[in-house]
Amino acid sequence: MSTPPHQPSGDPSAGPGRPFPAQANPSWMGQVRQQDYRPAPGHQGRALAPVMPGPAQDSLQRSPGRRGGLLGLTIGGSVLAFLSLFLVVPFLFANTGPGGLVIGFVASLVPLSIVLLAVQAIDKWEPEPKRLLFFAFTWGAAVSIAVTLLIQPLFVVTFQFSDEPDLRTYLATVQAPIVEEFAKSLGLLVILLLARRHFDGPVDGVVFAFTIAGGFAFTENILYFGRAIAESTDPAGDFAQVFFLRGIMSPFAHALFTGTTGLVMGFAARRWHAGASVAAFFVGLLPAMLLHNRWNSMGQGFLLDYALVQVPIFLLAVAGIILLRVAEKxxxxxxxxxxxxxxxxxxxxxxxxxxxxxxxxxxxxxxxxxxxxxxxxxxxxxxxxxxxxxxxxxxxxxxxxxxxxxxxxxxxxxxxxxxxx
Incomplete structure (x- = not known):
């Protein structure tokens, strides 16, 4: 096949005044303005043969720069996660006891597997580097938990309450949505700022957010499952109830909360700008905190609220992810x-x-x-x-x-x- 002459994409004539293909915007996602459009650089050299036929050769190693960048982020994240365990593990042990901790850990693998399978399905079109997903998971499972434990006492000390129920309500509906979503989404901001070449759009934002949230929910479930055993007069019955509510009915709760932040930050990443991305972090926290508050505010009418509000939100999220995947393709x-x-x-x-x-x-x-x-x-x-x-x-x-x-x-x-x- 013939190849066109080389046309550098930085050619001053590119952009305004150049032909703007009608198909340049194939979907609502990633719209390109006419003044920003420029043709792809032309290929130099011999015409390309089809890739399918032919003998095999030795594979090309990955770019050292990419490996080094991700390696540094992975090591840094692993160190933070390791240090966080010195705070997280004693907290879990004190609240669950050794038996509750072990059972809670094993039981928490079930909802975690559900979330990670969803992440794998969403990420199938453009799989993210495993090192980056490992960073996201360890951030959610350890670092964000530690940040939450460090910030939470400030809310208790700062505000005064008349009785214990008022304090519990406040912690569940105000403190938890604010602190937990901030702690989880901080990992998204780290990925966007330090590994931005892998944060290409809203689908990537959802993938990273789901992975972080899955890690956070994993550790939180260990606490709830273990506590149901350690503090109950009917360990088996209370554990079964808590496991059904958290492990079966709502494995995606945290994923949906933080996923909204990832979605907003992903759209910002489409038009990369450091200031805009940081602003998107704070903007994206608002719907995450609102959804988290709405979930934690459900009381005696839980089943009705779950059926009429939470299930439609989940189905809307599924439809949105499908639309994102189609647009990305x-x-x-x-x-x-x-x-x-x-x-x-x-x-x-x-x-x-x-x-x-x-x-x-x-x-x-x-x-x-x-x-x-x-x-x-x-x-x-x-x-x-x-x-x-x-x-x-x-x-x-x-x-x-x-x-x-x-x-x-x-x-x-x-x-x-x-x-x-």
Whole structure:
């Protein structure tokens, strides 16, 4: 196939005055303004052969820069989580006892598994690095719990209450929504500021938020399940009731709360700007705190409120995530088509890379040649490239993202060679 001449994406003629393709905005997500649009840089060199046929070659190692950045964040997060355990574990042990702690830990694995399976399903299109997900989980399970335990006494000391029930109500409906959502979402802000190349939009925000919230709920469930055993005259009955309410009826409660913050921050990440992202952190806390307050305020009419309010909210969240996934796929396909027009992909490859059916076919073919892992890397690299282009077209920090684009384009070419030969 022929390749167009090289057109640097930083060409001064790009943007205003250049043709604006009608298909540049394939969905409501990631809209591009005409003045910010610029064509993809043209491919230089020989025409590209289709990636599917050909012998296998040695796989390309991941970029050292990416590995180093994530490694530093992982180590830092692990140290924070380890230090947090010196506060969290004694607190759990004092409230549950050894037997309650063990049983609570095992029982908490059930709702945690449900949430993590949901994260895996949502994250299937563009899987996040496992190190980053590990950071998110440990932040939720340890660091955010420790932050909550450190801040919570300030609410108790600052405000005066007439009796114990008033204090409990205040802690559940005011302190918990504010402190817990702040502690959890602080991890989102750390990821956005320190690993922003992996925080490409609202879907990523939901994935990270669900993972953090799943970790937080895991530790919190250990407390509630263990306490139901340690403080009850009917341990089996009380444990079964608490497990049903928290483990079966509401495993996604914390995920939905913090997910709203991740959603807001994800939209801010689409048009990257440090100040806007920090502002999105505070804006995103408001719906999370409101939903958390609404949940903790349910009293005697719990079942009715659960059926009429919480279930519809959950179904709305599911529908919203599906819409986000559809929009993300359309955006990926359009950006890859633009690279295809510039000579970086064949038309066949765009079909393989931008649809679930195409990806399954590509992976099945690669598995027959023992190259499934390399094909996965190629798919992920192409998806990452589409997200980089989306950030370029946002009009913010364009030279920075163009430098990243040049590196990613070379990585895509090298991965193509590792798959097709």
């Amino acid at each position: 359309r955006l990926t396909r359009q950006r890859l088509l633009e690279y295809s027009a510039a000579g970086w992909f064949t038309a066949q490859e765009v079909q393989l890379l931008a649809t679930l059916a195409g990806r399954r076919a590509a992976l099945a073919w690669a598995a027959g040649y023992g190259r499934k892992r390399q094909m996965k890397d190629f798919i992920r690299a192409a998806t990452r490239l589409a997200n980089i282009r989306q950030r370029i077209l946002s009009g913010r920090d364009v030279p920075l993202h163009q430098a990243e684009e040049r590196q990613q384009l070379q990585r895509v070419l090298a991965l193509r060679a590792s798959v097709a030969g």
